[in-house]
Amino acid sequence: SYVLTQPPSVSVAPGKTARITCGGNNIGSKSVHWYQRKPGQAPVLVMYLDSDRPSGIPERFSGSKSGNTATLTISSVDSGDEADYYCQVWDSGSDPVVFGGGTKLTVL
């Protein structure tokens, strides 16, 4: 089955830019979606179709893709952005919905 690889953790100082990567074979041919999950809360869609932001998500959140890697970029990070972030794609394999392992974003 398809595998998405994320770094377990990313740390960034307040006001700086966080970049969370998601790697997968031939990911360029797939649309990548991103979710934010804070402790005790439901996941929230923060990016879909690689780089589209749902309404209500700040412009500080952006998405991109290059080669075999998709990236969620969060600029001007603040403590409210601390969360686990998951990438997700749709695959033609036996398990069609595939999530990355998640990245814990820590604001120093």
Add this chain to the structure above:
Amino acid sequence: EVQLVESGGGLIQPGGSLRLSCAVSGFTVSSNYMSWVRQAPGKGLEWVSVMYSGTGTYYADSVKGRFTISRDNSKNTLYLQMNSLRAEDTAVFYCARGVTPMGTTFYFDYWGQGILVTVSS
């Protein structure tokens, strides 16, 4: 306002059965792609099952043959019948609405708050 509210979780012994419910308001379950996603303690998100707006259903290999997804259109509610439960099924289970633009991808735009299922003796 869109709301998805899960219920039916709890503590169950290995080998037992449990049925989760997801009561939806704000949209029609039967007209949408509905899924169950779970998160085991200390683990990431794992897709469990999807029910298409028609009658198609699909399951993760890890639950195939043990779990059944269904819906009650009159109650606008999604269900997950879980049989032969194992310790590794312990997780918070979320129901979520799927979106499939142009049928080429799939993502979740609305999620419930989740319900804890603990499989333990």
